[in-house]
Amino acid sequence: MKYPLKVNGQQLEADVDADTPLLWVLRDTLKLKGTKFGCGMAQCGACTVHLDGEPVRSCVTPISRVGDKAITTIEGIGTDAIGAKLQQAWKILDVPQCGYCQAGQIMQAVSLLRQFPKPTEQQIGDGMKRNFCRCAAYHRIKQAIQHAAEQEA
Amino acid sequence: MQIANPQRRRFLQASAALGGGFLLSLYLPPWRQANAAETDDMAHLSAHIRIHSSGMIEIMSVIPEIGQSIKTSLTMVIADELDADWANVIVETAPLDSATYGRQSAGGSRSIPSHFDQHRRIGAAAKQMLIAAAAQQWQVPASECRASNSRVLHQASGRSKTYGELAAAAAKLDAPTLDKVTLKKPSEFTLIGKFTTGVDNDAIVTGQPLFGIDVDLPDMLYAVFHKCQVFGGKVRRSNVAQIAKLPGVRHAFVVDGVDDFQGISSGIAIVADSWWQAEKARRQLEVEWDEGWAKQQNSPSFDQQAEQLWQQPPAATLSREGDVTQGFSECSKVIEAEYRYPFIAHGQLEPNNCTAVWQQHKLTMWVPSQAPDRGRRQVADALNINEDDITVHVTRMGGGFGRRLFNDYMVEAAWIAKQAQAPVKLLWNRQDDFQHDYYRPGGYHKFKAGLDANGQLHAFSDHFVSFGHNGRPLLAASMHASEFPIGFVPHLQYGSSLIAAQIPTGWLRAPTSNAMGFVFQCMLDEVAHAAGQDPLAFQLALLRRSDAKPANGFAPQRMAAVLERVGQLSGWGKTLPKGQGKGIACYYSHAGYFAEVVHASVDAKGAISIEKVWAVGDVGQFIVNPSGAQHQVQGSILEGLSQALYQKVEIDGGAQVSNYHQHKLLTMDAVPPVEVEFLPSDNPTTGLGEPALPPVIPALCNALFVATGKRVRQLPIKPEMFA
Structure with a gap:
């Protein structure tokens, strides 16, 4: 079935089964490889993307439920002021170890900073606890969020 | 990991690159001879350094990047000795060609010790050739020239040339002998020791394909x-x-x-x-x-078999010093304890995958x-084809x-x-990954320790029950005969017995040490408390025994130094409120010395909070990249805490774990601060991927004992034991 999709501001189309998770449409049909597969059960957060600005786990979001919502992925988040600040902070503070979870971390952090522009430690803990980092680069992730929060947009 | 012959001597070879550039590579003469027909293409592919006439410098990353930051750290080493401007260095992943590059695997914290010195020399050799090329053009002695930021300078005349301008001329010179090049003094380093961000960071944060x-x-x-x-x-x-x-x-x-x-x-x-x-x-x-056969195996039956095996003498003796039977008879106090830990999985976040193309009998x-x-x-x-065709x-x-x-x-x-x-x-999907892992094997230890009238450790024994197949331990299921405190106790005996099992097992970060650190360092803490001594003072006294016979390259003074320092850093010895405690532990693995302190608290319901962790490590002379180094230590410590608090793979025929909810990871809300300090020592620089992990688990368990008076002797920790 054909699904028109708005991805990172571009109008695209995917011809896939209705139950295909958005993750696989992004990765394998649209060739946007930044969104990652980790657990397939909305546990780890590696596949986090935004639908109309809200974070969702794309591994459990069937394409049929996306509708006309605007999809934003790690490839497109740099055009968002908060997204750009976070990407910059991630680089300066050298957040990644293996780097595999970081697309999901950044997408989650964008929504955290939208909700809490100057988050407390506890807000960072609660907001980010569903994004696993197997390398446990958590200290740097936290520092980068705090660093980005201090920067002017 | 095995390397065929680490001493095989390699020679440097310079050659020209397309467009007038410079290539520098190592080669093994026999390999070159066997491939005498190889063209410049091959040299081009396998070069360590390529300097383009544009000035761009490509440096090869020879070790697989798994998050240990080696792609950045080892190329920094070449760039530093080369005096390259890091801003115009591009890092490329080397082809798989171990005849040229030497060891190309990532394991055992071996990448830095096996490549650090060689990479320095390759960088220094290239710099020497660029300086020689400039000196030749200017007709001045090379000793009057120096290099800085991808340029060669002749101060007396004020002349300078970029590496790009010199590349073609340098390519025509004979390469120096690798062990004759002059290396920098540490005070001259421009990159080694500086916080350097990852070379793939841009691609990672913008979601470019990499994995x-x-x-x-x-x-x-x-x-x-x-x-x-x-x-x-x-x-x-x-x-x-x-x-x-x-x-x-x-x-x-x-x-x-x-x-x-x-x-x-x-x-x-x-x-x-x-x-x-x-x-x-x-x-x-x-x-x-x-x-x-594997259908009949399960975790409860493993536990029962371990108990039965403990009733008998160990099937094999691993090591023996003095006479333990006599030793124990001379003791005024004997402490016995049984320790257990489970099988655990790796759970690396990217599920296993591989892409292959089969074409005309080649892959x-x-x-x-x-x-x-x-x-x-x-x-x-498996496919019965030649390696050369892959x-x-x-x-x-x-x-x-x-x-x-x-x-x-x-x-x-x-x-x-x-x-x-x-x-x-x-x-693979995540379930495949958890159910078809090469698990860290579980194990059982029955310890006995004896103190003499002066409160000194006089006799020590361990009956280790592990897993085997056809009478041989499964992979990573054996114990080193040199496990501490061997050499520091007059009478000691380690023995082992095996439970028959058919389980794929293997190396998990700090293999064997991740479990041995737990059992041995908790047991020694028990002994210290039984002796009425402060655990830090007890360990220091043990390490400083005048009759000690350290084995296997273990340097007790290095361990004592990191222990003392972590004691100072953590405020060891200060009284804490009820329900709180600090624990200390140390462990030597992968040539690294680490001592760690955990501050933990337990509430009335038995819930554990980890307030802070301090770690002090000695991995030799240099910390190549402080950013990656801190990452490795903090990551190892948090991983150890995840293992201690959550992780277990129950066996029933196969692994009864399907996803992360059954094999949890520490998450952002539970992460304690982790303070890291390195004590540089005048020893060869060694790796950091693993040695910081083992001490944190016993340090946590020892802290929980201080907080609650209860001993954790089985992993993962069950909070209900403190309720």
Whole structure:
């Protein structure tokens, strides 16, 4: 079935089964490889993307439920002021170890900073606890969020 | 990990690159002779350094990147000695060519110790040649020239040339002998020791394809491979013919498999137009398995067998010093304790995958592998083809932790691609990953320790019950005969017995040490308390015994130094409120010395909070990249805490774990501050991927004892024991 999709501001189309998770449409049909597969059960957060600005786990979001919502992925988040600040902070503070979870971390952090522009430690803990980092680069992730929060947009 | 002959001497060779550039590579003469017909292309491919006439400098990263930051750290080493401007360095991943590059696997914290000195020399040699080329052009002695920021300068005349301008001339010079080049003084380092950010960071934060799972080829098909949940089970009957007719499915077939956890397993391959179609088709599989011997094994029966084996003397003696029987009879106090730890999984976040193309009896593969050389051998064996017919591209990988030292998924991808006669990407799902791991083996230790009238450790024994097959320990299920406190106790005996099991086991970050650190350092803490001594003072006194006979390169003064320092840093000895405690532990592994303190608290309901962790390490003379170094220590510590608090793989035929909810990771809300300090010492620089992990688990358990008076002797920790 054909699904028109708005991805990172571009109008695209995917011809896939209705139950295909958005993750696989992004990765394998649209060739946007930044969104990652980790657990397939909305546990780890590696596949986090935004639908109309809200974070969702794309591994459990069937394409049929996306509708006309605007999809934003790690490839497109740099055009968002908060997204750009976070990407910059991630680089300066050298957040990644293996780097595999970081697309999901950044997408989650964008929504955290939208909700809490100057988050407390506890807000960072609660907001980010569903994004696993197997390398446990958590200290740097936290520092980068705090660093980005201090920067002017 | 084995290397054929680390002493095989390599020679430097310079050559010209296209467009007037400069290439510098190492080579092994016999390999060169055997390939005398190789053209400049080969030299080009295998160069360590390429300097383009534009000034761009390419440096090869020779070790697979798994998150240990080696792609940045080792290339920094070349760039520093080369005096390259880091801003115009581009890091490329080296082809798999260990004749040129030496060891190309990521494991054992060995990358820095095996390449650090050589990489310095390669960088220094290139710089020497660029200086020589400039001196020749200016007709001045080379000793009057120096290099800085990708330029050679002649101060007296004020002349300078960029490396790009000198590249073509340098390529015509003879390369120096590797061990004759002059290295920088540490005070002259420009990069080594400086916080340097990862060379792939830009690509990571913008989601560019980097990882094995991101590989994409024209007309590529996608595969899943379904195996029996019971280890070693074989397909007896299935509905594979119906599966082959499902939408999008191009091939579905049974693989018979072999009786070897390193070879191809029995299973069913499904190859489809998309991974989702293959995965969906898999859900309709109906398979009757021949589950074999492994069906009868399970964790409760392992526990019972360990108890029974403990009633008998150990089946084998691992080490013996003095006479323990007599030693114990001379003791005024004897402490006995039993320790247990479970099988655990790696759970690296990027599921196993590999992309393979089979064309005219040759394979091309893209693989996230920590040991791609060995993977290539395994593929050659399984498919009965020549290694020379397999080209391997190593990708960045989403975590390793030792899992990708095993190449089962590489063999599967090769097998499926050959059968499908098409480019195929094999991708496991998370359940495959947890149920077909090479697990950290569980184990059981029955300790006995005796103190003499002065409160000194006088006798010590351990009966280690582990797992084996055909009378031999499973991989990573054995114990070093030199485990501390050997050499520091007059009477000591270690023995072992084996429980028969058929479980794929293997190396997990700090293999064996991740478990031995727990049991030995907790037991020594028990002994310290029984002796009425402060655990830090007790360990220091033990390390400083005048009659000590340290084994296996262990330097007690280095351990004593990190212990003392972590004591100072953590405010050791200060009284804490009720329900709180600090624990200390140290461990020597992978040539690194680490001592750690954990501050933990336990509330009335038994809930554990970790307030802070302090770590002090001695890994020799240099910390190459402080950013990566801090990452490795903090990551190792948090990983150790995840193991201690949450992780266990229950065995019932196979592994009873399907996803992270059953094998949890520490999450952002529970992460304590981790303060890290390095004590540089005048010793060779060694690796940091592993040695910080082992001490944190016993340090936590020892802290919980202080907080509650209760001993943790089994992992993972059950909070209800404190309620």
